[in-house]
Amino acid sequence: MSKLRRLDQLLGSLGYGTRREAQGMVADGLVTVKGVVAERADVRVASEDVLVKGQPLEAAEGLLAILHKPLDFVCTRSDGEGATIYELLPAQWSDRKPAVTSVGRLDRDTSGLLLVTDRGDLVQRWTSPKSEVEKVYEVTVEKPLDASLVEVFASGTVMLRGEEKPCLPAQLELVDDLHARLTLMEGRYHQVRRMFASQGWKVTALHRSRFGEYSLEDVAVGEWRLLDVGAR
Template identity: 35%
Template structure:
């Protein structure tokens, strides 16, 4: 799409309904390269939107948008569950973007760390598809001391979780202390790491994802997010 109507653009970005943003544009809130646009039906070039402002603030990025979030504990990776949601950590209007942002590989409520969120369906598929092997790295803290056979058990390729028919793919466990280590997975079943250690009679106290593929969480604070740049998108094979 080379051009788009201003009212459709702003509505898709979550600034309001078509009617509401049309009224706002007529009041003179939308500019491109310091030039005001007051007709909401005007077609504007997508390539010029990096110069656009809305109410004197740079316009939100258009789709496809991909962000990295450092998820705090007690937040749920869902659009519609009760309680604290990861979407509450983003600008309020982003909840109304079209297409919507979705989490690419969820973390459970009690876990923390790196969550990718995107409105790019192809990228979402690349990250969560079982046919695409994207490694995910977790720092694990356990209740009880390790027994010593976890590395071999998890990497065996025959280890099966309760109520699952298909064995887990080989997972890499690197112990770092008597009750801690790094787990590297290439799949993402429901509460997988917690269930893996539970099957061995242990309990995961803390679980933190710090890397997906070649993308790391870096020094982001809990609750912070940032937009992926072009080089980071290439890590997942996305064409800039």
């Protein structure tokens, strides 16, 4: 059983509106608690006992979702930077408290798998260097790849411009002359592009196909899929 919270505060934190709007929903008879129409908005309730318009509360114990990020979308809410990933998510998620955010970032020119969550502990778990979460990227380059890159990337000696520590060993699989699959255990700024650039190759297309245990199976470009956060 979840902890007890004021009904209007609970609804507000999950994006169902301001506290006043939540109070209005209760007054209009749209909220039930244990199957009974709620009469007061200040009553303390467990989230699993609450229905809004006959539906359970969405991700009441924390939200976690996979998003298939398209190209030309940015992982920020700042105005003036173009389309953002948050435009692809339900509007209600933008009103959740804590705010929904991405786990790490993909730049405008990179597509693929993003995790989004309102759980700070999950963000910390998957972005901490100690977590060693595998991330898999599908890479396209502008000139034929050299087989020697496999050993170079696995050596743990690749240095990025402006940094003092080499990259951790990475697994590179050559798919064909211009395509490769790279598995990383860290997430430095523009790391994939910079690793290839350090060896003389320019990345022309980049897609993240896996993040830890998660893949984009059955998630179309621009779409999202809610995950179970209960045991995490």
